[in-house]
Amino acid sequence: MSEKIPVLTTKDYILYFERTPWNDLIIHCDFLGKWNKENKEKFLKDLDNLCSSQKEPIWAMPFIYDNKMQKFLKICKFVYLTDVTCGDGVRRALHIWRK
Numbered sequence: 001m002s003e004k005i006p007v008l009t010t011k012d013y014i015l016y017f018e019r020t021p022w023n024d025l026i027i028h029c030d031f032l033g034k035w036n037k038e039n040k041e042k043f044l045k046d047l048d049n050l051c052s053s054q055k056e057p058i059w060a061m062p063f064i065y066d067n068k069m070q071k072f073l074k075i076c077k078f079v080y081l082t083d084v085t086c087g088d089g090v091r092r093a094l095h096i097w098r099k
Helices: 037-052 067-075
Strands: 005-009 013-019 025-031 058-060 078-085 091-097
Touching (some): 013 037, 067 078
């Protein structure tokens, strides 16, 4: 993978894009603030605007495979596609963003 580039930075979260060697667009998120109703609504609106502005598929592959992360991605309008085994041997869930 290449470098994560911040594309949206707020006091509560940072969204990054990263290009794979195959030119796929991967999204990353660091949520720094509290997950409350106000922050959730702002985050989801910003995420929707950012993802909708892209003219290509946006992929998410969380570092960990757990129910909490799967629920978070579903809230963010990502759709689970399949499980993949990465180069480090770890199984991860691959998602794609859908409006």
